Amino acid sequence: MELAEKDQLQKLIDSFAGKDVYLHLETTNGSYASHFQEGFFNAGAFIRNIVVNYELGKVAGDSPHRIGLKLPSGWVYAQGITHYELDEHGRLLMAGLGPDGKLAVALEISETPFTY
Amino acid sequence: MEQERHVLVVFPHPDDEAFGVSGTIATYIEMGVPVTYACLTLGEMGRNLGNPPFATRETLPAIRKKELQASADAMGLTDLRMMGLRDKTVEFEDDEKMVKMIKDLIDDTNPSLIITFYPGLSVHPDHEATARAVIETVRRMDASERPKVYTIAFDNDTVNQIGHPDVHHDVSGVNEKKLGAMNAHASQTVWMMADMQKRLDAKDPDALKWLNTEHFYTYTF
Numbered sequence: 001m002e003l004a005e006k007d008q009l010q011k012l013i014d015s016f017a018g019k020d021v022y023l024h025l026e027t028t029n030g031s032y033a034s035h036f037q038e039g040f041f042n043a044g045a046f047i048r049n050i051v052v053n054y055e056l057g058k059v060a061g062d063s064p065h066r067i068g069l070k071l072p073s074g075w076v077y078a079q080g081i082t083h084y085e086l087d088e089h090g091r092l093l094m095a096g097l098g099p100d101g102k103l104a105v106a107l108e109i110s111e112t113p114f115t116y
Numbered sequence: 117m118e119q120e121r122h123v124l125v126v127f128p129h130p131d132d133e134a135f136g137v138s139g140t141i142a143t144y145i146e147m148g149v150p151v152t153y154a155c156l157t158l159g160e161m162g163r164n165l166g167n168p169p170f171a172t173r174e175t176l177p178a179i180r181k182k183e184l185q186a187s188a189d190a191m192g193l194t195d196l197r198m199m200g201l202r203d204k205t206v207e208f209e210d211d212e213k214m215v216k217m218i219k220d221l222i223d224d225t226n227p228s229l230i231i232t233f234y235p236g237l238s239v240h241p242d243h244e245a246t247a248r249a250v251i252e253t254v255r256r257m258d259a260s261e262r263p264k265v266y267t268i269a270f271d272n273d274t275v276n277q278i279g280h281p282d283v284h285h286d287v288s289g290v291n292e293k294k295l296g297a298m299n300a301h302a303s304q305t306v307w308m309m310a311d312m313q314k315r316l317d318a319k320d321p322d323a324l325k326w327l328n329t330e331h332f333y334t335y336t337f
Contacts (some may be wrong), residue, residue, distance in 0.1 A: 001165075001172055008180075026161075026173070028161070028163060030163050031204070031239070031240045031242075032239065032240065035239045035271075035272065038272065046161075046204070071166060078331040082167075083167075083169055084325065085172060087172065087174065087175075091174065093172045093173065093174060095165065095169070095172065095173065097166075097167040097169060098164060098167065099167060100167070101164060101166040101167040102165070102166075102168070103163045103165050103173070106173050108173065109176070110251045114174065115174070115177070116202060
């Protein structure tokens with residue numbers, strides 16, 4: 001993955017608009033957050049291989065970016081995106097990596113299902 | 117260390133075996149005891165991707181699978197079983213399915229000793245779910261047929277709740293193998309091991325204690 005470049009990322013987001021696509025969305029503080037820091041309120045969410053069809057996708061903000069996908073009757077968004085890659089399977093992988101190299105958020109879009 | 121008929125190690129993540137059990141595994145293997153390691157997931161949800169990143173969410177599983185195999189090779193372990201669950205979802209699997217998975221492993225390997233986490237004191241939800249499944253499976257067995265169960269507990273409240281470990285293994289004969297297992301999981305351990313190597317070189321007593329001894333709580337039913 002490379003550092004997210006807004007215009008390039010916007011073009012890639014546009015290329016999946018109006019198609020049935022598989023989505024991976026994840027936010028995390030890591031399972032050990034409240035082990036290492038007592039009292040830490042650990043929250044996160046994860047969905048994988050949910051099919052959506054967005055009519056409009058937008059990259060907002062300077063790095064780290066926010067990505068919003070407008071659905072016919074709903075929304076998907078992720079904030080904190082720092083890196084992206086169009087992988088060899090044509091999947092758009094986006095991630096928010098902290099300075100410590102740990103993933104905090106991931107948003108991935110693919111025309112084929114992600115592996116289990 | 118006591119001679120065993122067969123040792124079954126059950127953990128959810130590649131690298132769970134490395135930190136506090138790899139010396140024990142390698143020592144049993146040197147003693148001629150057959151060891152099976154059932155690793156439930158491939159650590160697919162690991163957060164450590166680097167910055168700049170060396171992996172993506174989608175390439176991490178293959179990397180960790182290779183690391184797991186390399187760790188097994190370093191310990192001399194030949195019976196490595198990857199059980200195909202997904203990282204961070206173990207606790208959401210059907211409880212009876214989990215018990216059946218563990219029961220099948222026990223039936224297949226007939227262990228005299230199982231090594232896993234201590235339920236309630238192992239911090240990560242996957243650790244807890246793995247521990248619960250193992251303990252429940254063994255609890256259901258006839259008392260005369262139950263293998264011993266050695267467990268790892270590292271919750272911050274562990275000593276307060278269950279005191280200190282009762283099983284202590286001298287694994288000083290397999291230093292290279294233990295370090296080999298730790299270094300095999302480079303995607304997870306490279307920073308930790310850079311620091312650890314420095315401490316070992318400086319003969320830091322805690323680091324040497326970590327390298328040379330491993331500790332377990334015998335689970336009582």
